[in-house]
Amino acid sequence: MQPYDFENSISYWILRAGQAVERAFNDEFAPHGITMAQSKVLGWLAHDGELSQAELAERMHVEPPTLAGILDRMERDGWVERHPAPGDRRRKVVRPTKQVEPVWAKIVQCARLVRARATAGVDADDLQRTFAVLAAIQANLRPKEDESD
Numbered sequence: 001m002q003p004y005d006f007e008n009s010i011s012y013w014i015l016r017a018g019q020a021v022e023r024a025f026n027d028e029f030a031p032h033g034i035t036m037a038q039s040k041v042l043g044w045l046a047h048d049g050e051l052s053q054a055e056l057a058e059r060m061h062v063e064p065p066t067l068a069g070i071l072d073r074m075e076r077d078g079w080v081e082r083h084p085a086p087g088d089r090r091r092k093v094v095r096p097t098k099q100v101e102p103v104w105a106k107i108v109q110c111a112r113l114v115r116a117r118a119t120a121g122v123d124a125d126d127l128q129r130t131f132a133v134l135a136a137i138q139a140n141l142r143p144k145e146d147e148s149d
Contacts (some may be wrong), residue, residue, distance in 0.1 A: 032110070038112075042096060044059050082095075
């Protein structure tokens with residue numbers, strides 16, 4: 001196999017950091033009976049408001065059938081509701097319920113603990129530069145708009 005300089009790869013460090021963060025979240029969520037997938041569903045709904053199942057699957061980078069199983073369990077537990085979308089009864093819109101508010105509060109608490117652990121000892125200016133660098137990387141990797149339009 002051809003050698004690769006992992007130590008100098010931004011992708012390597014981003015993916016490794018992401019895996020460490022996900023492990024830390026799973027460790028924090030497990031005692032509360034919350035899964036990472038459920039937290040992502042609620043996170044996207046908190047961030048963007050109600051979403052169609054297709055929009056939610058796209059944001060979560062999961063296949064629609066995978067998301068359907070997650071939503072089935074969340075709906076069974078009273079955490080979300082699915083309603084027909086106005087104008088298109090085939091499309092389902094996902095909404096959080098009032099019953100999920102204590103679950104969301106626990107997710108936020110866990111997220112703050114993980115954030116504190118992840119950034120312990122990191123200088124505030126370095127953290128702000130990191131945010132700026134990651135935003136620039138994200139912008140660089142966005143699909144280019146078709147310039148022929």
